[in-house]
Amino acid sequence: MEISLLLAQIMGLYLLLEGLVVLTRRKFVLNIVNDISRHKALMFVTGAMVFILGLLVVLSHNVWEASWRVIPTIIGWAMVVKGVAIFFVPRVVMNKAKKFAKNRNMAVLAGIIAVAVGAYLVYVGFGLGA
Numbered sequence: 001m002e003i004s005l006l007l008a009q010i011m012g013l014y015l016l017l018e019g020l021v022v023l024t025r026r027k028f029v030l031n032i033v034n035d036i037s038r039h040k041a042l043m044f045v046t047g048a049m050v051f052i053l054g055l056l057v058v059l060s061h062n063v064w065e066a067s068w069r070v071i072p073t074i075i076g077w078a079m080v081v082k083g084v085a086i087f088f089v090p091r092v093v094m095n096k097a098k099k100f101a102k103n104r105n106m107a108v109l110a111g112i113i114a115v116a117v118g119a120y121l122v123y124v125g126f127g128l129g130a
Contacts, residue, residue: 003061005125007072012121019114022107030101037094043086051083068124071117 022029036042057076063069085093100106122128 004063004069004072005127007057007061008068008121008125011072011075012118012123012125015114015118016122017118019111019116019118021111022114023111026101026104026107029107030098033094033097033101037091037098040090043090043094047083047086047090049083050079050086054079054081054083068120071121 036046054076057072058080061069061072061076063073082093100110
């Protein structure tokens with residue numbers, strides 16, 4: 001299977017699920033952010049996982065073309081940047097995440113964007129348009 005399709009399937013399903021959770025369980029998401037920010041080891045592990053997963057994406061799929069295939073690349077690079085930020089400025093990242101989760105409008109917007117991008121990646125990744 002082409003790596004672009006596999007990444008579209010995995011990221012698409014994840015973003016659909018994440019977006020739905022953000023839209024339907026905002027308080028739950030805020031509690032998770034608060035829990036992570038209180039535990040340094042958990043914050044470190046979170047940063048490491050985000051960084052490693054981002055590296056896996058960009059090292060295997062660094063595609064910059066005017067098509068849907070650029071979406072996993074952009075997400076992968078965003079993960080690398082976020083992982084590095086969690087390592088070096090964890091409090092800044094967590095404070096921004098808390099503010100974001102507390103702001104209902106921003107949380108709804110993020111949930112809608114995640115669902116939309118996820119649905120599109122599922123659509124192309126599973127060949128539903130063919």
